[in-house]
Amino acid sequence: MNYDVVVVGGGPAGMASALKSDELGYKTLLVEVSDRLGGILPQCIHPGFGLHYFKEELTGGEFADRFIRKIEKENVEILLSSYLEDLTVGNEKILKLITPNGIKKIFTKSVIFATGARERHRHEIGILGDRVAGIYTAGEAQALMDLYGVLPGEKILIVGSGDVGLIMARRFALEGCEVVGVVEIMPYPGGLMRNVVQCLYDFDIPLLLQHKAISVKGRKRVERALVKNLKSGEEKWIDCDTLVIAAGLLPNIDIMRRIGVDIDERTKGVAVDEFFQTTSPGIFAAGNCVIINDLVDYAVEQGETAAIGASKYIEGTLPKNIRKLRIGQNVRYFAPQRVLGNEPFLIYGRVSKPMRNVKIKIGDVVVHSYPVARPSEMFRFKVKINIEDEDVVEAEEG
Amino acid sequence: MKTICIICPIGCELTVKEENGEIKVSGNLCPRGEEYGKTEYLNPKRVLITVIPCKNGELPVVSVKSSEPIDKELIPKVMKFLSEIVVDAAVDVGDVVIENLLGMGINIIATRKNYNIMLEEVQHIDI
Numbered sequence: 001m002n003y004d005v006v007v008v009g010g011g012p013a014g015m016a017s018a019l020k021s022d023e024l025g026y027k028t029l030l031v032e033v034s035d036r037l038g039g040i041l042p043q044c045i046h047p048g049f050g051l052h053y054f055k056e057e058l059t060g061g062e063f064a065d066r067f068i069r070k071i072e073k074e075n076v077e078i079l080l081s082s083y084l085e086d087l088t089v090g091n092e093k094i095l096k097l098i099t100p101n102g103i104k105k106i107f108t109k110s111v112i113f114a115t116g117a118r119e120r121h122r123h124e125i126g127i128l129g130d131r132v133a134g135i136y137t138a139g140e141a142q143a144l145m146d147l148y149g150v151l152p153g154e155k156i157l158i159v160g161s162g163d164v165g166l167i168m169a170r171r172f173a174l175e176g177c178e179v180v181g182v183v184e185i186m187p188y189p190g191g192l193m194r195n196v197v198q199c200l201y202d203f204d205i206p207l208l209l210q211h212k213a214i215s216v217k218g219r220k221r222v223e224r225a226l227v228k229n230l231k232s233g234e235e236k237w238i239d240c241d242t243l244v245i246a247a248g249l250l251p252n253i254d255i256m257r258r259i260g261v262d263i264d265e266r267t268k269g270v271a272v273d274e275f276f277q278t279t280s281p282g283i284f285a286a287g288n289c290v291i292i293n294d295l296v297d298y299a300v301e302q303g304e305t306a307a308i309g310a311s312k313y314i315e316g317t318l319p320k321n322i323r324k325l326r327i328g329q330n331v332r333y334f335a336p337q338r339v340l341g342n343e344p345f346l347i348y349g350r351v352s353k354p355m356r357n358v359k360i361k362i363g364d365v366v367v368h369s370y371p372v373a374r375p376s377e378m379f380r381f382k383v384k385i386n387i388e389d390e391d392v393v394e395a396e397e398g
Numbered sequence: 399m400k401t402i403c404i405i406c407p408i409g410c411e412l413t414v415k416e417e418n419g420e421i422k423v424s425g426n427l428c429p430r431g432e433e434y435g436k437t438e439y440l441n442p443k444r445v446l447i448t449v450i451p452c453k454n455g456e457l458p459v460v461s462v463k464s465s466e467p468i469d470k471e472l473i474p475k476v477m478k479f480l481s482e483i484v485v486d487a488a489v490d491v492g493d494v495v496i497e498n499l500l501g502m503g504i505n506i507i508a509t510r511k512n513y514n515i516m517l518e519e520v521q522h523i524d525i
Contacts, residue, residue, distance in 0.1 A: 042461075045461035045462065045509060062509050164420070175477075202444070372407055374407070
């Protein structure tokens with residue numbers, strides 16, 4: 001089978017890419033590994049989605065539903081329960097897919113990866129101790145509760161104060177579980193302020209900043225966890241039957257790594273240009289496999305940008321004047337990491353610490369300023385200046 | 399009462415006090431913070447989100463939300479009421495699952511599609 005664009009991943013970024021490619025008139029295939037579209041959205045039952053894209057507040061399920069309805073009406077071909085096993089790059093790209101009807105070979109002019117991210121687990125954040133039941137990542141606990149209606153435990157300790165951790169704290173509390181605390185290694189919460197207020201304060205859930213979960217004890221099930229206060233050095237055991245790990249996401253980039261595209265060691269995602277093309281021509285990426293986004297609206301925006309990029313690649317109109325951006329002080333990471341053309345483009349990133357009166361600079365030019373910037377809230381703005389090779393992206397306070 | 403304003407990313411730390419019958423908000427940098435502080439003190443409301451068991455559904459539960467924000471102090475009572483509700487699949491996004499919740503004039507609305515496994519096969523599209 002021959003296509004113009006094959007999109008890998010049926011979450012928000014992938015659905016947006018596929019819809020945009022179809023709208024631009026390209027023969028498009030969307031490949032999704034699970035048996036339904038939407039990615040993690042259907043299990044995100046809380047509101048807060050779509051404020052930018054649809055200008056109204058939706059739940060994750062509602063946001064996904066709008067895209068699913070649209071994509072089912074259009075000409076996009078959708079292949080569910082199918083797994084990308086291998087990719088050969090060249091002028092024509094060959095995908096080897098494992099599908100419910102056997103192994104298929106697909107030929108395409110371009111590929112857009114929208115493979116999302118996976119959660120970090122206990123061993124990646126150094127929680128030692130017993131290998132017992134009752135340890136979940138936040139997304140697993142969320143799927144258990146909100147897709148399958150199963151409570152993962154009764155007395156819960158959450159490790160990590162990213163948005164998923166905070167939102168799960170509220171869900172547990174609302175369903176009558178006791179949330180004994182949220183442990184955060186940094187001196188500031190990892191998630192958005194509105195989630196700290198509405199998820200923790202509303203339910204009087206303690207937030208233990210500068211604390212680290214060290215170990216788990218239990219016979220068959222979690223019985224307690226050892227938590228260390230990093231300021232005083234004091235350690236204490238906290239009784240709980242469930243440990244929920246909400247320690248951030250890592251981009252899913254295995255296949256892209258195998259074909260040898262550049263990886264950004266800071267975002268841990270693939271490096272892209274302003275069209276969201278990777279360093280392999282015709283291979284694009286969007287959403288959380290490029291940079292971990294705060295808002296689904298940004299993942300969708302990146303998906304659409306990648307589809308426009310793929311169209312320019314197919315037509316041979318992508319600009320070719322490659323200039324790299326370098327990272328400077330107070331910036332944790334950003335994408336895109338390189339620029340091909342001279343048109344304005346969107347940049348997404350995070351500062352590395354909470355700051356006031358922040359100026360974001362590229363080269364020597366102040367390109368944007370914020371009254372407050374926190375690592376938990378992504379910066380995103382349009383860059384309208386001309387980029388020189390090796391220009392530095394940095395943030396300045398005051 | 400102490401809280402943090404969530405209207406914009408600055409996140410002012412607000413203190414709300416009642417003096418001689420008057421509500422006073424301090425710590426805010428703009429009038430929106432004052433408004434937020436007063437509402438949080440006098441009449442805090444939240445959109446309620448949860449899941450409800452769904453009979454014959456492709457998934458055993460359907461996610462729902464309240465059509466309007468609910469008084470914060472009533473949320474435990476509403477959760478208790480909802481814990482005894484079971485709905486029948488199929489359910490579509492936007493379906494009213496419960497009308498006029500506890501006489502509050504608020505509806506509970508489905509936010510996820512759930513097929514009825516007894517009535518329809520989930521479609522797999524193939525190439």
